[in-house]
Amino acid sequence: MAVQKMVMCDNGVVAAVVGREHFAKVALCTMEGFSWSLSARDRWRWYDDMAFHDGRLYALTHTEDLVAFDVGYEDTGEPVVSRVEHVVHGDHAARQWHTRMHYLVTSHSGALLMVRRIMSDPGTTQRFVVSVADLASSRWVAVNKLDYGGEALFVGRLCSRAVPALEDADNIFFLDDTDGMSFRTESQPRHPYHAAVYDMASGKVSVLLPRLPLQDGKTPVTWFFPDDEEAARLMIHYNPKMTL
CATH class of the missing domain: 2.40.128 (Lipocalin)
Structure with a gap:
């Protein structure tokens, strides 16, 4: 299995x-x-x-x-x-999106987050929706900011993590990891990148690491996390608007 x-x-x-x-x-x-x-x-x-x-x-x-x-x-x-x-x-109204992925991430505020990735097909990410688990009322509560703007999320099928941000970030970094989502689809479209970032404020997806098909092949990707300070520096490297 x-x-x-x-x-x-x-x-x-x-x-x-x-x-x-x-x-x-x-x-x-x-x-x-x-x-x-x-x-x-x-x-x-x-x-x-x-x-x-x-x-x-x-x-x-x-x-x-x-x-x-x-x-x-x-x-x-x-x-x-x-x-x-x-x-x-x-x-269950969320079932209207036939192609979607979900990630569970613990926020630095202590909340458990569900990150919903909405796609028109496995090769095209349209947007993300973030919700907090309200365990007392047994429901998800949608939010439009991450820990009051104090963190960014790195999500992936194998590993996800919330990383402190020193300025308002509200960014979701994600991977081309939709291969094998279904038994039923033999040939699935691939993203033209290994990693990209979604800005919750603008709703825009920006490519961070373009895919080079001939050189890269079909090697799967995942995140490897350093300590929080180094992760914050990495995030700022890909977002020049942020400063330490």
Whole structure:
């Protein structure tokens, strides 16, 4: 089974989303045993992303439902999913966008963010919509600024992170990572870039790293994050309007 996403929890448990589309589950293991156990207490779902947030494991479905998983242990010491809770019910009107991706990111304010990437097809990103998980009322609340303008988001299928911004940024940096989104599409259009940035204020997409098909081939891309200060410098390098 394909591994879509893997995260390290703060208790040493490794969690992963395995499978694709409607046939995905959450699997757990430890670095000591490295024997995977599937979430037998939960049905198969279409998961788009997963994150460890505020001491709990969360997974986001393609229809924008947020599911929380509690982790327990067998007598052998192997981790297992002990409880599954449906904590946010998505707005299923979002299904009108047939091509979309979702990312889960923890804001520096402590909120859990859902970043919806809307595309006319897998090769064309139109815009992003950011929502905060209101766990008390079990709903998503749309926002038009990131942590009061104090951060930027780097999102990707394998890894996402919120990075402090020293000036109002409200930028979402994203990758050409739409390959393999569906079992049903054999040939999917590719973005003409490896990385780009979306400005939430203007709604404009700007290319950062153009694709060179002959040289680059089909190598997948992901983010590697330095510490927050270096990440902020990297962001300013691609946005000359910002200063340290």
